[in-house]
Structures are given as structure tokens and as C-alpha cells.
Amino acid sequence: MKKHFFLVLLALFATEAMACTNLIVGKKASKDGSVMCTYNCDGFGFSGSLFSSPAGRHAAGEKIAIHGWGPTHEGRYVDQVEYTYNVVGLMNERQVTIVETTFDGRLELQNRNGLLDYFSLMRLALQRSATAREAIKCMAELIETYGYNSSGESITICDPNEAWIMEIIGKGPGQKGAVWVALRIPDDCICAHANLSRIRQFPQVGWEWKVENGEWKVKPQSVKKLQYGKSISSKHLQYINNPRVECVYAWDVVDFAREKGYFSGKDEDFSFRDAYCPIDFENVRYADARVWSFFRHHRSDMDQYLPYINGEFDKCDALPLWVKPDAPLSLRDLQRDMRDHFEGTPLDMTADMTAGPWGMPIRPLPMHFKDSHGNNFFRERPIATQQSGFTMTCQMRSWLPDDVGGVTWFNCDDADMVAYVPLYCCLTQVPDPFRPENNPRTEFSFESAFWMNNWVANMVYPRYSMMIGDLRAAQSELEDYYFADQDSVLAAIEKMTPLDRREYLNRKSIAYADRMMKRWDRLAKYLIVKYNDQVVRRTDENGNFQRWGYDTPGYDPQFIDAIAPSTSDRYRLKEVIERRER
Numbered sequence: 001m002k003k004h005f006f007l008v009l010l011a012l013f014a015t016e017a018m019a020c021t022n023l024i025v026g027k028k029a030s031k032d033g034s035v036m037c038t039y040n041c042d043g044f045g046f047s048g049s050l051f052s053s054p055a056g057r058h059a060a061g062e063k064i065a066i067h068g069w070g071p072t073h074e075g076r077y078v079d080q081v082e083y084t085y086n087v088v089g090l091m092n093e094r095q096v097t098i099v100e101t102t103f104d105g106r107l108e109l110q111n112r113n114g115l116l117d118y119f120s121l122m123r124l125a126l127q128r129s130a131t132a133r134e135a136i137k138c139m140a141e142l143i144e145t146y147g148y149n150s151s152g153e154s155i156t157i158c159d160p161n162e163a164w165i166m167e168i169i170g171k172g173p174g175q176k177g178a179v180w181v182a183l184r185i186p187d188d189c190i191c192a193h194a195n196l197s198r199i200r201q202f203p204q205v206g207w208e209w210k211v212e213n214g215e216w217k218v219k220p221q222s223v224k225k226l227q228y229g230k231s232i233s234s235k236h237l238q239y240i241n242n243p244r245v246e247c248v249y250a251w252d253v254v255d256f257a258r259e260k261g262y263f264s265g266k267d268e269d270f271s272f273r274d275a276y277c278p279i280d281f282e283n284v285r286y287a288d289a290r291v292w293s294f295f296r297h298h299r300s301d302m303d304q305y306l307p308y309i310n311g312e313f314d315k316c317d318a319l320p321l322w323v324k325p326d327a328p329l330s331l332r333d334l335q336r337d338m339r340d341h342f343e344g345t346p347l348d349m350t351a352d353m354t355a356g357p358w359g360m361p362i363r364p365l366p367m368h369f370k371d372s373h374g375n376n377f378f379r380e381r382p383i384a385t386q387q388s389g390f391t392m393t394c395q396m397r398s399w400l401p402d403d404v405g406g407v408t409w410f411n412c413d414d415a416d417m418v419a420y421v422p423l424y425c426c427l428t429q430v431p432d433p434f435r436p437e438n439n440p441r442t443e444f445s446f447e448s449a450f451w452m453n454n455w456v457a458n459m460v461y462p463r464y465s466m467m468i469g470d471l472r473a474a475q476s477e478l479e480d481y482y483f484a485d486q487d488s489v490l491a492a493i494e495k496m497t498p499l500d501r502r503e504y505l506n507r508k509s510i511a512y513a514d515r516m517m518k519r520w521d522r523l524a525k526y527l528i529v530k531y532n533d534q535v536v537r538r539t540d541e542n543g544n545f546q547r548w549g550y551d552t553p554g555y556d557p558q559f560i561d562a563i564a565p566s567t568s569d570r571y572r573l574k575e576v577i578e579r580r581e582r
Contacts, residue, residue: 214320
């Protein structure tokens with residue numbers, strides 16, 4: 001019996017990746033008809049990189065050893081399948097994409113002895129699934145067979161035609177399986193999740209349901225319909241490919257909540273979120289505030305949910321699970337959304353003295369802190385954040401061949417501070433700057449995308465409003481080039497054989513990454529010269545640095561206005577000095 005080691009390399013850093021963000025766009029909510037989703041994989045202490053596993057055929061009896069970050073499972077294996085798909089990052093060669101955020105929920109339900117952590121589960125499903133529905137079925141069956149050892153997870157599952165959200169949580173020590181629910185997101189809607197369970201009511205077998213304000217509701221005086229209408233339970237996963245099915249759930253998801261004392265109402269009133277991840281001010285403000293800000297970019301009526309974001313749950317106790325945007329989104333819209341710090345909202349992180357002298361939207365840990373008088377404070381948690389290991393915006397296009405239709409726009413580090421690089425899902429050679437071995441955690445390397453991006457970002461962070469314009473110019477230059485080049489890529493591959501097409505797309509992806517690294521090297525060297533010693537070196541009309549001459553930019557206005565209340569008269573000029581200055 002052959003034994004193949006399934007080295008879940010992503011799991012090496014995922015223990016710290018506990019605060020991520022996914023944004024999701026249905027195909028009729030996008031400008032070009034693509035399904036899109038995103039992932040900021042956030043967590044201090046790891047260097048982001050791009051992982052891959054090749055396609056392959058496997059002999060009967062092969063096994064895969066699972067090495068995740070849960071307990072050591074020496075001698076514990078998962079049965080291999082006959083064929084596994086090529087996977088690059090979190091998209092496979094059939095354009096199936098799976099990303100996640102952790103919501104923890106009721107921590108007493110974590111079963112450390114289950115075999116599969118969530119990243120192992122996701123990557124196994126990517127290797128084995130040709131559609132989003134197949135991936136949901138695959139994960140449900142793997143959990144039931146081998147057990148689940150992570151805490152609560154929200155998982156995005158997409159293919160070129162559909163987008164789904166699945167939420168899962170274990171059953172506690174000694175209980176192998178998990179309870180879960182998966183919902184198809186309407187094609188004309190956008191959805192998001194960010195470290196808080198989002199699914200409340202969902203269609204259950206035997207009831208009529210309707211969608212109202214982005215949520216499923218039981219119809220008044222509902223009657224039993226066809227057994228396999230909008231929903232099926234896990235006992236009937238063989239029906240998951242029926243296009244009428246828009247919801248799949250663990251057969252005991254309600255009964256288990258009753259057994260544990262988490263729920264006592266009618267079945268049709270059951271809320272997954274309320275049972276398995278009760279809300280409080282902190283998890284709403286740190287998590288659902290990111291969802292709200294994304295929705296607010298694309299819906300004009302989202303300020304009605306501000307009481308919820310502010311913890312006034314007697315006025316409003318939830319965001320819609322999904323909303324129909326005022327206008328379709330482009331991929332570049334979605335990339336801008338990934339760079340959000342609540343700008344232009346009451347939570348704007350650049351708009352008060354906590355942003356420092358130069359409007360910095362970055363805040364240090366801890367999330368909670370006290371002043372010298374013992375007063376408790378918190379800081380906001382935006383979509384874009386300094387501790388991202390990597391960021392991706394994924395595009396799946398049904399009208400193109402899979403190898404060019406699926407594109408992961410990828411880079412390492414903070415989405416706000418990097419340029420997204422297009423990488424095609426047929427990739428069999430990971431570009432050098434994104435390879436795990438070139439992105440060490442504890443040693444700077446000029447060959448590392450993670451460290452090159454961090455080098456630039458950590459120059460810009462402390463003097464954000466002063467320096468961000470130069471970074472934006474380089475970012476736009478690269479992304480403008482990548483987007484403009486996509487038409488030539490499609491034209492070039494039109495008459496190629498599949499093999500020639502894949503080789504060409506490999507070369508393109510490698511060239512795109514190389515271009516990014518060279519541009520960021522120039523940017524880093526430019527920034528250190530231009531902003532040396534807290535001044536701004538002047539340039540001529542051609543952008544060349546002048547030998548002499550510099551400017552001295554002042555602080556941001558909100559910081560200046562905070563000086564007198566904080567320091568009294570310490571820095572105030574006396575009248576006679578003020579007259580001399582005049």
C-alpha cells in the first residue's frame with residue numbers, strides 16, 4: 001500500500017491566521033459576468049507565500065498522511081482518490097476557489113482529536129472537486145469520516161457559475177463530526193464574512209421559504225413542498241447537483257443545538273449564528289464592521305445599520321447576509337475594497353489624532369488598551385491591515401477555458417500596500433518571489449515578495465499621508481499594465497493547443513511577478529532618497545531629484561488640532577514671538 005504525505009504547507013502559518021476577510025460577488029453582480037471572491041489572510045508572525053500541488057492519478061489503496069497544526073496524528077491517513085486536480089494557492093485547475101475566515105464561536109465545541117483542520121479540509125476539497133457543489137459534498141463527507149478539529153469557520157466556495165458560503169463548527173471533545181450549513185449566494189448579490197458567523201435562518205426541508213432583505217424567512221402558513229426543493233440535509237447529499245438546491249445542511253444542526261441548550265424555539269426560527277456564535281459588541285465591531293464597510297461601498301442605504309455596528313442591538317441585531325449592489329462591481333472595484341480602512345465613514349481610521357502626525361490608518365496591538373487613569377479603549381479593525389501574510393482577489397470566468405478563465409490576483413503582505421499580480425490557475429511553476437523557500441520568516445531577502453513588500457510598507461506606514469502617493473503611483477502603474485495586458489493574453493492563446501496555452505500562461509505569470517519585484521525595488525530606493533531625515537527632497541519637471549532643496553511637510557490637521565488639548569501651553573508661541581514671526 002503506497003502512502004503519500006499530504007503536507008498541508010498552508011497550515012504551517014494558519015495557526016496565526018485567525019483574523020481574515022472574504023468578499024464575494026455573484027456573476028450577475030459583476031460587470032463582466034465573472035464570479036469573484038477575495039482573501040486577506042491575516043496573522044502576525046508568518047511570511048506569506050504561494051503554495052501548489054500538482055494534478056495526478058493515483059493507484060487504488062493509496063493513502064495521504066495528514067499533518068496539520070492540530071494534535072500529532074502519527075499513522076493517521078485519508079484515503080486518496082483516483083484523480084486530483086492541480087491547485088495553485090486556493091484555486092484549482094477547474095476554477096474552483098475556497099477561502100475562509102475563522103469565527104471561533106463556542107470554543108467548547110472544538111474537538112482536538114478530530115483529524116482534519118480547516119485548511120487540510122479546504123485543500124483536500126480543492127484537489128478533488130470540479131464544482132463548488134462537489135467541494136461542499138466533499139468537505140461534508142470528509143468531516144463525517146475523519147472528524148474536524150478546528151473552531152468555527154466561515155468558508156467561501158466558488159466556481160465560474162456559483163458562489164456559496166458555508167459555516168461549520170465542531171461538536172466538542174469525543175464527537176468526531178461537525179454541524180454546518182451552506183447557502184448559495186444569489187447571482188445578483190454580494191456577500192462577505194470576516195471572523196463572525198453570518199448565517200442565521202436558512203431553508204429547511206419541509207417548509208416554504210422566501211428571501212427578505214438578504215435573509216431567508218419562512219412564508220406565512222407555509223406548507224410542505226417537494227422533498228428536495230430549495231434545501232437538502234446531509235443525509236441526501238447525492239441530490240446536491242440539483243440546480244434547485246440552494247441550501248445544504250448537517251442533518252442534526254438544529255437537534256444538536258437543542259441538545260446542548262443553545263436553542264429551544266421552533267425549527268423554522270433556528271439561527272446558526274445565534275446558536276453557535278452569539279454576538280457581542282467586540283465581535284461585531286471587529287468583524288461585521290468590515291462587512292458593513294464593504295456593503296457601504298456598493299449600497300447607498302447601509303448607514304441604517306450603524307446602530308448594529310455600535311452595539312445597539314435593541315435597535316438592530318444583524319446585517320443582511322447578502323445585498324444587491326446599486327451597480328455591478330469590477331475586479332478593480334473589489335481590489336480597492338480590499339484596501340479599505342473605513343475611509344469616509346464614522347469609523348474612518350485616518351480622521352482623528354489616533355492616526356498620528358501623518359494620518360496613518362495602521363494601529364499597533366493590542367486591540368484593547370488603558371490610559372493612565374484606567375479608562376478602557378479599543379482600536380478599529382479594518383479590512384486592510386499590516387499583519388496580512390498574503391492577499392488575493394480571485395476571478396472565475398465561465399465563458400473562457402479553465403486554464404485562462406481562473407485568475408488569482410495575488411501578492412504577499414498588506415493589500416493596501418501591494419500591487420495585485422495575475423496568476424493563472426493552470427500554473428505549474430510558482431514564480432520565484434512567491435515560493436515558500438524564498439519567503440523565510442526570520443530573514444530579509446531581496447528574492448522574497450513578502451520582504452520586499454514589507455520593506456516598502458514599513459517605510460510608508462509612519463508617514464502615510466506624506467508618502468502614500470508615491471506608492472499609489474507605482475501600484476497603479478503595475479496594475480494598469482496587468483489589466484491592459486489581459487486582452488493581448490486572450491488574443492495570444494486563442495489558437496493555441498491546451499499544452500502550449502499552459503506553457504504560455506506559466507511564462508506570463510512568472511514575468512508578471514518579476515516585473516512587480518523590479519518595480520518595488522525601484523520604489524523602495526526612491527522612497528529612502530526622497531523622504532530621508534523627515535523632509536521631502538525636491539524633484540525637477542522630469543521627476544529627477546534636485547541636488548539641493550527640500551520641503552518640510554507639516555502634520556495632518558487633526559493631529560495639529562489635538563496638540564493644544566494634550567500639551568496645554570507647552571508648545572504655544574508667546575505673543576512677542578508670534579509678532580516677530582509675522
